[in-house]
Amino acid sequence: MTTDYIIVGGGFAGLFLAHQLIKNGKNFQLFSDGKIGASQVSAGIVNPVVLKKFTTFWKAQEQIVHLQKTMLEIAEYTGENFLVNEQVYRIFHDEKEKEIWQKKREQPDLQNFLSSEFVDFQIVSNPFATGKVLQSARLNVKGFFQGMQDFLRKNNFLIEETFDYEKLNPENSTYGNLKFSKIIFAEGIAARQNRFFKNLPIVPNKGHHLLVKFPEPLNLSATLKKKHFLFSVDENIFYYGGTYDRENLGNSIDEAAISQLKNGLSEIYDGSFEIIEKKFGFRPTVKDRRPILGRHPVYRNLFIFNGLGARGILNASYFSQHLFDLAENGTALPQEIDLRRFT
Numbered sequence: 001m002t003t004d005y006i007i008v009g010g011g012f013a014g015l016f017l018a019h020q021l022i023k024n025g026k027n028f029q030l031f032s033d034g035k036i037g038a039s040q041v042s043a044g045i046v047n048p049v050v051l052k053k054f055t056t057f058w059k060a061q062e063q064i065v066h067l068q069k070t071m072l073e074i075a076e077y078t079g080e081n082f083l084v085n086e087q088v089y090r091i092f093h094d095e096k097e098k099e100i101w102q103k104k105r106e107q108p109d110l111q112n113f114l115s116s117e118f119v120d121f122q123i124v125s126n127p128f129a130t131g132k133v134l135q136s137a138r139l140n141v142k143g144f145f146q147g148m149q150d151f152l153r154k155n156n157f158l159i160e161e162t163f164d165y166e167k168l169n170p171e172n173s174t175y176g177n178l179k180f181s182k183i184i185f186a187e188g189i190a191a192r193q194n195r196f197f198k199n200l201p202i203v204p205n206k207g208h209h210l211l212v213k214f215p216e217p218l219n220l221s222a223t224l225k226k227k228h229f230l231f232s233v234d235e236n237i238f239y240y241g242g243t244y245d246r247e248n249l250g251n252s253i254d255e256a257a258i259s260q261l262k263n264g265l266s267e268i269y270d271g272s273f274e275i276i277e278k279k280f281g282f283r284p285t286v287k288d289r290r291p292i293l294g295r296h297p298v299y300r301n302l303f304i305f306n307g308l309g310a311r312g313i314l315n316a317s318y319f320s321q322h323l324f325d326l327a328e329n330g331t332a333l334p335q336e337i338d339l340r341r342f343t
Contacts, residue, residue: 006183011039012316013186020324033162038281044139063314078147088136091226092128170299208257209241211277227264294339
């Protein structure tokens, strides 16, 4: 069997790469072991603002526009646009934060993101009101993965098994009996076990979230954020999270993180709530907050796409195009994301 590409990894990086191959008419096989990773348990928030400091980030506007276009393209073959038009509202801690917001929105790079409108929500505690983040949204994460995986299965693009590095022969461009042209590793923190891309500066960042139920349904069609994000995922089922932890990296629920979430939710909701589910994942982060893309220095048919961090959706959508252009046309990568910046 022969294919143009192999993609290793079924998270945001792998699926947005798959979209690039689909729209460009390439044959490929995507390997996914079916394990729930950071992408699958993420909040799916699409947000151009760093809500702790009221700043933005590199290429935020370009990434927002590109994601909107990409989701329309994906809807053409999945039958659904998984981008939910529910904007983020930042709950102010005090009057000083509101004043900082007002000053920051006068900056040219933030004028299109920070609204001058302040909103009060009756269903939660927000005595200093909230600020609306313009151009923010949310990805229906569960729907996105189901829709993409169903399409990949239907078209025989998906291999649901663990990738075995021992079967890979890069000199002959073969994986077992499968002949390929190029292979892209998009594995998240699993890349630390990838012998072809050793010593990548990937730092795991553990994040927890809760699914909660309230005694009375909350009429909420927005995403609220004070310490963590709160939004509806089903009838009276709400997502609340997530935490950030680079120190406690055990493969189990951390009760300290759960307490942090419970306390954070209690700050904005003065009532009881039932915890339906506790989940965690490990985000692949990089110290310079830029993803890692590139080609293997020796095996020129091997590529890496990793380090998407907490902005996995925006980074995966936008930079998957860059990696495709590199692999297909040899287009140079921006230095800020090139693997070679670490050599």
